[in-house]
Amino acid sequence: MESSSPAKGRQLSETTRRGLCRCCRRRHCCFCWCCCNCCTWNRLARKRRRDGVGCKVSSISNLESPLNLEERLTAEEAASWQWSFDSMLTSPAGRRIFMEFLQTEHSEENMSFWLACEDLKREQSPEQISEKAKKIYLDYISILSPKEVSIDAAVRETINNSLPSPGAHMFDEAQAQVYALMHRDSYPRFLKSPLYKSLEQRLTMPVADT
Numbered sequence: 001m002e003s004s005s006p007a008k009g010r011q012l013s014e015t016t017r018r019g020l021c022r023c024c025r026r027r028h029c030c031f032c033w034c035c036c037n038c039c040t041w042n043r044l045a046r047k048r049r050r051d052g053v054g055c056k057v058s059s060i061s062n063l064e065s066p067l068n069l070e071e072r073l074t075a076e077e078a079a080s081w082q083w084s085f086d087s088m089l090t091s092p093a094g095r096r097i098f099m100e101f102l103q104t105e106h107s108e109e110n111m112s113f114w115l116a117c118e119d120l121k122r123e124q125s126p127e128q129i130s131e132k133a134k135k136i137y138l139d140y141i142s143i144l145s146p147k148e149v150s151i152d153a154a155v156r157e158t159i160n161n162s163l164p165s166p167g168a169h170m171f172d173e174a175q176a177q178v179y180a181l182m183h184r185d186s187y188p189r190f191l192k193s194p195l196y197k198s199l200e201q202r203l204t205m206p207v208a209d210t
Helices: 004-017 032-051 075-080 085-089 092-104 108-122 126-141 153-162 172-192 194-204
Strands: none
Touching: 075 092, 075 194, 085 092, 085 172, 092 108, 092 172, 092 194, 108 126, 108 172, 126 153, 153 172, 172 194
């Protein structure tokens, strides 16, 4: 027992000296809060998935209740989404329905990330900006996250360099790339999907006399 303690100390010392995270033995990607919190966050996330608990949707992604959606949504508004991706994104109903479609393709993290960036840019408190920026990084940028979005290496490096002084616009380039990905790939499929076609049909259906 006594011989194992020095060996463990040497192992941790070697791990630290080589710049590896002591939690997951991966090389540090940036600062200590990134690696340590990512390791903890991923362990907890895996446990929550195994236990089937802790799956509450964040306030950012909890866009709009589906109840009575069609009572508030007009056929004209839904039709406008065919001609403008931005028109759909500025519509609360459009965002919710598009998110529902992305969930069927297992790519809802793109919309969640885009919305999180919009929320960050509206923040005024420096403390909240720092907190939200770190959460966005851990949720969507870190290579350890199961919700990592697809961005190029140069943009990722720019974000890593911005981590010591997080700002409200530090994810602008990454947000633009994710926006372009949704616009180019997901949006055309959404317009052709049974989900959108069914909604359009229901909204244009004549109201039966009672």
